[in-house]
Amino acid sequence: MTDAEKLEVRDITRIERIGAHSHIRGLGLDDVLEARAVSQGMVGQKEARRAAGIVVQMVREGKIAGRCILLAGEPSTGKTAIAVAMAQALGNETPFTSMSASEIFSLEMSKTEALSQAMRKSIGVRIKEETEIIEGEVVEIQIDRPATGTGQKIGKVTLKTTEMETNYDLGNKIIECFMKEKIQAGDVITIDKASGKVSKLGRSFTRARDYDATGAQTRFVQCPEGELQKRKEVVHTVTLHEIDVINSRTHGFLALFSGDTGEIKQEIRDQINGKVMEWREEGKAEINPGVLFIDEVHMLDMECFSFLNRAMESDMAPVVIMATNRGHTRIRGTNYRSPHGMPLDLLDRMIIIRTVPYSEKEVREILKIRCEEEDCVMNNDALTVLTRIACDTSLRYAIQLITTANLVSRRRKSTEVTVEDVKKCYALFIDEVRSSKILMELQDEYMFNEIESDKAKDKDSIKGKGKDKDEEKPAEPMECGDN
Amino acid sequence: MENGRNTAVVTGMAAKPGVQKVLDLLFASETVADKIMVNKQEIIQLDKRRQQTREAIREINKHNEQKVWTTIGSMLVKLDRKKALEMLEKDKVQIDSEINKLRSEQKILVNEHRDIEHKLPFKGSNLKPMNSKEMSALRANLPLGN
Numbered sequence: 331m332t333d334a335e336k337l338e339v340r341d342i343t344r345i346e347r348i349g350a351h352s353h354i355r356g357l358g359l360d361d362v363l364e365a366r367a368v369s370q371g372m373v374g375q376k377e378a379r380r381a382a383g384i385v386v387q388m389v390r391e392g393k394i395a396g397r398c399i400l401l402a403g404e405p406s407t408g409k410t411a412i413a414v415a416m417a418q419a420l421g422n423e424t425p426f427t428s429m430s431a432s433e434i435f436s437l438e439m440s441k442t443e444a445l446s447q448a449m450r451k452s453i454g455v456r457i458k459e460e461t462e463i464i465e466g467e468v469v470e471i472q473i474d475r476p477a478t479g480t481g482q483k484i485g486k487v488t489l490k491t492t493e494m495e496t497n498y499d500l501g502n503k504i505i506e507c508f509m510k511e512k513i514q515a516g517d518v519i520t521i522d523k524a525s526g527k528v529s530k531l532g533r534s535f536t537r538a539r540d541y542d543a544t545g546a547q548t549r550f551v552q553c554p555e556g557e558l559q560k561r562k563e564v565v566h567t568v569t570l571h572e573i574d575v576i577n578s579r580t581h582g583f584l585a586l587f588s589g590d591t592g593e594i595k596q597e598i599r600d601q602i603n604g605k606v607m608e609w610r611e612e613g614k615a616e617i618n619p620g621v622l623f624i625d626e627v628h629m630l631d632m633e634c635f636s637f638l639n640r641a642m643e644s645d646m647a648p649v650v651i652m653a654t655n656r657g658h659t660r661i662r663g664t665n666y667r668s669p670h671g672m673p674l675d676l677l678d679r680m681i682i683i684r685t686v687p688y689s690e691k692e693v694r695e696i697l698k699i700r701c702e703e704e705d706c707v708m709n710n711d712a713l714t715v716l717t718r719i720a721c722d723t724s725l726r727y728a729i730q731l732i733t734t735a736n737l738v739s740r741r742r743k744s745t746e747v748t749v750e751d752v753k754k755c756y757a758l759f760i761d762e763v764r765s766s767k768i769l770m771e772l773q774d775e776y777m778f779n780e781i782e783s784d785k786a787k788d789k790d791s792i793k794g795k796g797k798d799k800d801e802e803k804p805a806e807p808m809e810c811g812d813n
Numbered sequence: 814m815e816n817g818r819n820t821a822v823v824t825g826m827a828a829k830p831g832v833q834k835v836l837d838l839l840f841a842s843e844t845v846a847d848k849i850m851v852n853k854q855e856i857i858q859l860d861k862r863r864q865q866t867r868e869a870i871r872e873i874n875k876h877n878e879q880k881v882w883t884t885i886g887s888m889l890v891k892l893d894r895k896k897a898l899e900m901l902e903k904d905k906v907q908i909d910s911e912i913n914k915l916r917s918e919q920k921i922l923v924n925e926h927r928d929i930e931h932k933l934p935f936k937g938s939n940l941k942p943m944n945s946k947e948m949s950a951l952r953a954n955l956p957l958g959n
Contacts, residue, residue: 456937494861556856557857614942
């Protein structure tokens, strides 16, 4: 059992699969928020990055809670990249939730529930924990057992730090703790003053030569410095959603780990809001509004937009950042047309950051960074060809070619990717433009080819129903093209 | 003394306004940092005293002699047991409050130092701590780490 306790729980460093934005470390700004040309994985988009930097600064200072920011721009101009960079720049003390708007459509949860969970995930509550601990290296430990075997044990322990040394008399209960942890001279331990819990941090370096053979799990630590009795203050940030989940009794805390939380009742949310407010009044907690990022925001429908509109007015609202690549289009589920496919009243509340298409030079930089990220050595000519491909087709397609070309070059046991590899991949994997061209040419040979008859039918229905139905049809394949 | 040296350097290079500013900042940050270090050392000394006082109280409680040897300053005095205990207890309270005072001062100084270095202050350090019951409830259910 003691072994199980020794298992140490480490913070999991977020291991991401090589995603499209895994190379981004931050916004790449200097001290005065001026964007550097190439830095922290970001390339170009100077204005947008600078704007994002100002937003980050304001979020850090807690100045713009309950605001809304829209990242608008053409497909693959770095909207998601900027959002990821903002998350990195905010650090891990500010909650950052990233979601795609289509995530909210689920059978288990209503749309507004999914949205309000996402919002509450982005609001942190800062609380402080304070413990008095005694931390030191055991110089000597002496436990007297009565001859009968049972009964009161008494003991003595000498603890030291680099600065001082002192004796403690031990009572029966704490001796049990010492024995359970198998504390012996040379161990570095901490004793929690309030609970009397003893924990072993490891063995002191100065005692490393005590034994010739030591187990692999022995950890050596420095003798603690400074005072023996220390006060440890830890500030935790928990999100409102986490508190919601542990208090929603039907699910229990396991739901927090499985991620399947279902719907949380509004009463519970109200209670928790009340409790958090009470803590805040008492000076025990601070609200730390974070950031909610909604990608592909044009996928939200009218109901969600009005919910967001309302939710952003509450006093515990995060900063909402949205991204869209749509121009003037229909609001989902309605016949109203609006810029970015969002209702005008919501749009009015937003600060809009625009991203612009990358120049050829910038595309080259991005591809270079991606090559490094994927451990792919590419020679200059190949990179030039790939840049050309990226400009003619799309940046995403070119980035995918890096991975495949790398594999091809490795197959022929080459250390670097050459023009031939890229060409081969370009022939093997077709891009969207070529794909649709082939479809157009050979459509008669595919199954269920009913486009002609569809059109005829559509024309009939136009007369019956809405006006611009056939305008919507060609737009359809775009819908899933940008993922 | 430090102050004197600082001004001496400045008079030599007074022509450049940037230099003056850098020196001022450095001086300010060093002063605060120095204060922090001094306080830290003082806390250690006080803790040493606290441990010694605690040991002494235990020692007196263990034996029941009527008179005990105690040092007051550099003098060794045989004192009445009750009197000695009383004095030690008073010392203990005094030391504890002194340490608490220094610790809260330390927090302010550290944030001041961060301010001079143009860093954001540590957030949440001015909060009141959660009580242990609330904390253990949260700890049981949340992945808070150590």
